[in-house]
Amino acid sequence: MEQMVNDIKQRQKAVIERLEATYRNNRLGHAYLFDGETGTGKEAAATHFAKLLLCEQPVNAVPCETCHNCRRVESRTHPNITMIEPDGQDIKKEQMSSLIMRMTKKGYEPGRKIYIISRAERMNIAAANTLLKFLEEPEGEVTAILLTSSYQSILPTIQSRCQRITFLPPRREEMIATLVDGGITASMAATVTMMTADVEQARLLAGxxxxxxxxxxxxxxxxxxxxxxxxxxxxxxxxxxxxxxxxxxxxxxxxxxxxxxxxxxxxxxxxxxxxxxxxxxxxxxxxxxxxxxxxxxxxxxxxxxxxxxxxxxxxxxxxxxxxxxxxxxxxxxx
CATH class of the missing domain: 1.20.272.10 (Zinc Finger, Delta Prime; domain 3)
Known part of the structure; x- marks a missing residue:
């Protein structure tokens, strides 16, 4: 867990600092769109941000990583967090309707409610329009985090209602050099670094x-x-x-x-x-x-x-x- 936190802070320092400054200055938005290539750390950053929003004892806008809430966010068992992923081919309207019902009903633990939509570009039109209505009129302390590797595929009306957080990939030449130093051929290294921006994922793919x-x-x-x-x-x-x-x-x-x-x-x-x-x-x-x-x-x-x-x-x-x-x-x- 600690290694993952340090890794994302090192790889996406500007992103993490921006999110922590937003929290520190009490300027939280109700919806964020994390945009970046596969392997740039969007999921890890979303988890880190969710911990910060729910942490029982954050220090200088950094989650403690050890409290009950931080541990449940890490293990994906916190009841205030809802994860949405494509159901087969896409993200369907029924998934969005169910999400909104969960977000608006009572019975949650005190504190902010968070929903994270993975591969948000996979929302079909009906699902996107259903979400759009909720983004326009959020109820209570609710934060949306949409993850995408294809920003242009997100409806412009949803784009305009989210704060865009861009995840920059590492320099591809440096990734290729690292892989080649590890014994991977230059041609395979060039190919896998187009498929992911994460060196470890690229190494696994090459093998x-x-x-x-x-x-x-x-x-x-x-x-x-x-x-x-x-x-x-x-x-x-x-x-x-x-x-x-x-x-x-x-x-x-x-x-x-x-x-x-x-x-x-x-x-x-x-x-x-x-x-x-x-x-x-x-x-x-x-x-x-x-x-x-x-x-x-x-x-x-x-x-x-x-x-x-x-x-x-x-x-x-x-x-x-x-x-x-x-x-x-x-x-x-x-």
Whole structure:
């Protein structure tokens, strides 16, 4: 517990100082939007802030970590805290309605009531509108903490009613150097640091055989799409779907595909940015000469749209087949 606290204070010093100053100056807002990449410490910061708001004996706007309330916040057993996470594909209206009922009924312990919504960008429209009404008219001492890695996906009306707290990622070059020093190849280090901003999570991912297979599968799809549409469609059935068994796997695969096209765009433009797949420079250079900027842009948009459809009710095989057909259109001579 102490290590986690010290880690988040070191990694997100400005964020923690801002939250503690808000408490110290008695200027607490009723809603916060923690915005940052995966692995930047949003969850740990939310826990730290919740402890501070409920701590029995804080010292200089720092939770004591040892009182009954701090211990219950740490173990996620405090009755005044409600955690909301996606129920399957998204966060549903029923979850928001249940949350509001919990927040407005009596019977809580004295003190502030807190609700934390993880992956808030996954709220469907009905859920977001239900929450919006509660954000506009909060009852009593209630604090909302919304966590997101996709600020632009949050309804503007919700954005405007929350204080945005931005979590900055560490320098990617430093993360890559740390991983390489630990024995991870430079190419894998470059890939995993695009997936998470947490060095330890990146190290675990780099050593995960399933992720290594997923990375190969994404690169093979790009090559298959380059050669022949029928080959690419067959590849979806024979290799992609078996490798991406869960929706979370598919989402990660689509992220990798998006980063691959970003690499191709960077090579076409002659940019010196750090690549996600530095071991694919020769192949990507060839693709960058084949594809126009407009088609590359269209392909990236197609991948983004596929990610949105993924958490709808669309069949995953059909989704990928449609995506492959759109990507195939991009393979034209400039």
């Amino acid at each position: 995960n055989d399933q992720f290594a297979h997923m990375r190969k599968t994404v690169l093979k799809l790009i090559e298959a799409s380059d050669r022949n549409v029928n080959e690419a469609l067959l590849f979806i059935q024979s290799e992609w779907i078996p490798a991406m068994k869960e929706k979370e796997d598919m989402e990660r695969g689509l992220d990798l595909l998006l980063y691959a096209y970003r690499d191709i765009v960077s090579m076409k433009a002659g940019l010196q940015s750090e690549m996600t797949f530095p071991d694919q420079q020769q192949i990507f250079r060839g693709l960058s000469m084949k594809m126009t900027y407009s088609r590359l842009s269209a392909n990236m948009e197609a991948v983004l749209q596929a990610k949105k459809k993924l958490y709808g009710n669309m069949n995953r095989t059909l989704l990928m087949e449609q995506l492959v057909l759109k990507l195939q259109e991009g393979l034209m001579l400039v």
